[in-house]
Amino acid sequence: MALTCSDIFKFIAAVILPPLGVFMEVGCNQTLLINILLTILGFIPGVIHAFYIILKY
Known part of the structure; x- marks a missing residue:
């Protein structure tokens, strides 16, 4: 996994x-929808999920 x-x-985004x-x-798929829902429920879960997705792909 190279950054x-x-x-x-x-x-930063x-x-x-x-x-x-x-x-x-x-891009626009179910992962984005999950992240939008997590961000609405709480900002920190949305950030954690976003970091996970960025590091995973």
């Missing part, structure tokens, strides 16, 4: 707006 330069921008970081990584 690229674009991952830095994705992490994930801290500011978690669904944006997920969208930049995987």
Whole structure:
């Protein structure tokens, strides 16, 4: 798992707006919907999920 330069921008986007970081990584699919719901329920779960998705892909 090598981090690229674009991952830095994705992490910054994930801290500011978690669904944006997920969208930049995987596009528009069910993962984005899950992240939007987690962000609505609580900001921290949305950020954690976004970090997980960025590191996973």
